[in-house]
Amino acid sequence: MASKIITEAELDEIYAFAVQLGKDAGNLLMEAARSRFSSNSHNASHDDEPATQEFTEKDSAVDIVTQTDEDVEAFIKTAINTRYPSHHFIGEETYAKSSQPTRPYLVTPTTPTWVVDPLDGTVNYTHLFPMFCVSIAFLIDGAPVIGVICAPMLGQLFTACKGRGAWLNETQRLPMVRQPMPKNAPGGCVFSCEWGKDRKDKPEGNLYRKVESFVNMAAEVGGRGGKGGMVHGVRSLGR
Incomplete structure (x- = not known):
């Protein structure tokens, strides 16, 4: 059974709401970051150092929550429940805390659904490295139609809505162009990697497999057997 049809006017309203929500949430992240600077004299050993950010480990020392x-x-x-009480909400932290038997389905196809990571890049945030953001998605019938990413320390707001394009800071339209793969791919590409939270030090583990893949990508053509x-370069800004 399909969900209630959302009109174009309703989608416009939800899009505007999502964009403002991303801005407001981004402001909260920056307020929290600034408070660590303003409280440095009370919590840091040196006046020019920011206060540390307390956190709790989830699955490992690099899978944390503040x-x-x-x-x-x-x-x-x-904000979502107040404005759209009939919509479904999935948040990273509340979902992670829910018990396995009672966890909601990741996506309820018949219900408009919001999927949120309130602080994407928590490890970066704890170190005040600017690559962190709030990520908000809105799905209809299980398919994403709206996306908002606010990276407040970088001063960047990325927004997109189905049929309305993608935008940077609401003024610069972003080109939705699929670049063709180079004929010698992966040569000629920039490779983005994520270390992940599994850091078990064993040859058959995920960490070793990733290191092996990274080296294979970076090594000269013909190398590594x-x-x-x-590849042109390897970028890693995740865990």
Whole structure:
């Protein structure tokens, strides 16, 4: 059974709401970051150092949650529930805390659904490295139609809505162009990698497999027993 049809006018309204929600949540992230600077004299050993950010480990030392994660998610959830009480909400932190048997389905196809990561890049945030953001998606019939990413320390707001294009800071339209793969791919490409939270130090583990893949991509063509990809570069900004 399909969900209630959302009109173009309703989608416009939801899009505007989502964009403003991303801005407001981004402001909360920046307020929390600034507070660590303003409280440095009370919490840091040197006056020129920011206060540390307390956090709790989830699955590992690089899979963590801060009070800021939870506070911003609560803010977003309250705003959505107040404006659209019939919509479904999936937040990273509340979902992670729910018990396995009672966890909601990731996506309920018949119900408009919001999917939120209130602080995407928590490890970066704890170190005040600017690559963190709030990520908000809105789905209809299980398919994404709206996306908002606010990276407040970078001063960047990325927004997109089906049929309306993608935008940077609401003024610069972003080209939705699929670049053809180079004939010698992966050579000629920039390779983006994510270390992940599994850091078990064992040859059969995920960490070793990833390191092997990274080296294969970076090595000269013909190297590594013919596995060398000679990519233009490797970028890693995740865990």
